[in-house]
Structures are given as C-alpha cells and as structure tokens.
Amino acid sequence: MRRLLFLNGIKAFEAAARTGSFAAAGHELNVSAAAISRMVHLLEERLGVALFERKANRLVTTAAGRAYQSGLTPIFDALASLTAQVTAASTRVLTVGVGPTFAMKWMIPHLAEFRKAEPDIEVRITTGGIAVPFGDDWSCGIKLGDGEWPGLVAEPLFAADLMPVCTARLANTLKRPADLKGPSLIRVAHSPDDWPSWLKAAGVPRLTARGPEFQFYGQALQAASDGLGIAMGIRPYIDDDLAAGRLVAPFALSVPKGMRWYLVYRGFHAEQRDFAAFRRWIIRAAAEPAAARKGARSAG
Known part of the structure; x- marks a missing residue:
C-alpha cells in the first residue's frame, strides 16, 4: 500500500x-x-x-x-x-496577465490575428501592472524586466527601446534635440529615468522634463496624440502608432531602456496544446516589423 x-x-x-x-x-x-x-x-x-x-x-x-x-x-x-x-480536453481558455498599457497598445489590437489562427481557443486578459506577481490562474504573462523570475520560464519578446514621439505638426518644429523644451516633455510617473536617459544620449543632459505627468505610458501616448506635448515612447507600445502615422518620431535616436519584454510561464504549460499554440503565435508576432503586421491585417 x-x-x-x-x-x-x-x-x-x-x-x-x-x-x-x-x-x-x-x-x-x-x-x-x-x-x-x-x-x-x-x-x-x-x-x-x-x-x-x-x-x-x-x-x-x-x-x-x-x-x-x-x-x-x-x-x-x-x-x-x-x-x-x-x-x-474540457476547457480551451488561456489567461494572459499583462499591464494595462500593454493590453491596450499591443495585445488587444493583435488578438484578432490569434483568433483567426486558433478560433477555438479563448484568450482572457487580466491586467494589473508589471509589478503584479504571477497569478495562480495565469496561463502566462508578459512582463518587462531582466528575465529573472524564480520558478518561471522567461522567453524574450520585444526590446524595450525608448524614443520620443509626438504629432507630425509638433515634429515639424523640432530640428534637433536642443529644440526640445522641458514643459513640453510628457512624463510617466513610474518611469522617471526615461527622459534623462534619452536626453543624455542625445547630448542635452541638462534639459529636464517638466511636462504633464501620467500614471501609465498609454495615457502619456494618448496625450501626445492629442497634441499636448512630446511623450517618451517605449516599444512595442508605439510601433502601431508610428506605422499608422498617428504619431511620429522627430528624432531617429532610440535608447535601450535596460530591460526587455518577456513571455513568462510555468514550465509545465509548455506541453499544453493551447498554450503551445499561443506561444508560437506571440513569439512570431513579436519578431515581425509593425509595418508588416499592419499590411497583413489590411490585406485580411
């Protein structure tokens, strides 16, 4: 016994x-x-x-x-x-944990692509932010960090590069980084180092961002789209907006944030059929240029 x-x-x-x-x-x-x-x-x-x-x-x-x-x-x-x-066999539901801006700026706009490929798999998105611990009910999560989460597999998806973005009208007034003005630089509360890092790389380290401050990147990018100022964009949040012309990058310089976006999951999920399909799709989608994805969606 x-x-x-x-x-x-x-x-x-x-x-x-x-x-x-x-x-x-x-x-x-x-x-x-x-x-x-x-x-x-x-x-x-x-x-x-x-x-x-x-x-x-x-x-x-x-x-x-x-x-x-x-x-x-x-x-x-x-x-x-x-x-x-x-x-x-009895349930085909995947729960994906993401931050609110990632859900709004990347996951939801691209989810139709996955549904087209796998119509029988339901994806449920739960949000709460990058710092939220991996949920017990999550099939996987998408997190920004260094790739070290004990007990979880982490596979890189996107490079988190920083690049200022604004409307085309505002961009036409900016010929060089020295033309930037502190009050027009929109800030994100939880990422205070973004502007200093980019401004230092651009050769204007004494310039200080003093524009409106928002809690999330998504809010800051919306403010930039509305002409309120210049937001510090982070990939992949800005890729579709740049491809569609809703925002433009007045300068070619992009600066690594020092972290990456990762697909994180517990190891045993790798053998689960529906998760494996989602994993293949998101790794492939992350590797495709935004312009190629936009063209594929338009053709469909």
Whole structure:
C-alpha cells in the first residue's frame, strides 16, 4: 500500500528549496512564510533528516535536501503537466496577465490575428501592472524586466527601446534635440529615468522634463496624440502608432531602456496544446516589423 508522508510539508519544502526562501514559497502556495517554515520543520521531524541549514539571511539546502528536491521538482512538474493534459480536453481558455498599457497598445489590437489562427481557443486578459506577481490562474504573462523570475520560464519578446514621439505638426518644429523644451516633455510617473536617459544620449543632459505627468505610458501616448506635448515612447507600445502615422518620431535616436519584454510561464504549460499554440503565435508576432503586421491585417 502506497504511503504518502505529509504532502503539505513536501510541497512546502519543494517550493522553498526551488525558490530559495520561505517567503517566496509562501507567496507561491498562498500561505505565510511562517506557515511554510512550520510545515518544513514538521517534515524534517517526521523524516528525521535536516533538509535546510538556516542562515541569517538565506536558506541553504543540506545534501539530503538537495537530493530530495532534485527528485521532487520533476514529480510536481509531471503532476501539473498531467493535470493540464486532462483538463485541456474540457476547457480551451488561456489567461494572459499583462499591464494595462500593454493590453491596450499591443495585445488587444493583435488578438484578432490569434483568433483567426486558433478560433477555438479563448484568450482572457487580466491586467494589473508589471509589478503584479504571477497569478495562480495565469496561463502566462508578459512582463518587462531582466528575465529573472524564480520558478518561471522567461522567453524574450520585444526590446524595450525608448524614443520620443509626438504629432507630425509638433515634429515639424523640432530640428534637433536642443529644440526640445522641458514643459513640453510628457512624463510617466513610474518611469522617471526615461527622459534623462534619452536626453543624455542625445547630448542635452541638462534639459529636464517638466511636462504633464501620467500614471501609465498609454495615457502619456494618448496625450501626445492629442497634441499636448512630446511623450517618451517605449516599444512595442508605439510601433502601431508610428506605422499608422498617428504619431511620429522627430528624432531617429532610440535608447535601450535596460530591460526587455518577456513571455513568462510555468514550465509545465509548455506541453499544453493551447498554450503551445499561443506561444508560437506571440513569439512570431513579436519578431515581425509593425509595418508588416499592419499590411497583413489590411490585406485580411
């Protein structure tokens, strides 16, 4: 008869060993760090083996802990994959977590392309911002960062390049970066370094952006479209607007933001048929120039 020993404790240990902390494991399993610590301690007592060395600021797995975790993680991944395969036949819904501007400026405008290719797969978009943790109900997410999210696979999609954008009428008054004026430079509250980075690269580091400030890039880009000033655009948010002529780039200079956009997901989703179709589509779509996508949509 199979004897399964304290499954909650085993789950808590595997998550803590994989993520490197009780706090991260608690977030993944929706319990407190203290609860993870207690379950791991009880598991160690029942096994009669120390699985962690408790250091002041970090956890270090013992030799027994490393051996246990190396066997447990593939088992949990296989269980998650099996569950996904069993449920795939009865539900064809993908939940994609994105920030509000990414949803508005890229995902929603391009979703018809995916629906045309995969009409039987429903995509649900949930928003909340780049800093929102990966949701338990997410099939995948699209995040801006350095590509390091413990416990998640991260595949690069877009380079997050910065480039000022405005209306064509306003662009005609700008011959060189020195023509820019601080009060006309629209700001995004959560990205205060965008303008300083670009202005430094453009050779006008003493110029300070003092224009209207908005919470999200989408709001700033809308303000620029309405002629309020010059917004700092970030790719891919501006690609379709540039291709359609709604906005123009008065200067050719673009500056890397220092991060990239990534498709992030838990490893077991890679074997799920519907997610695999979405993954192939978005990686291909991210690699296509905006002008090519616009032409393809017009032809359709």
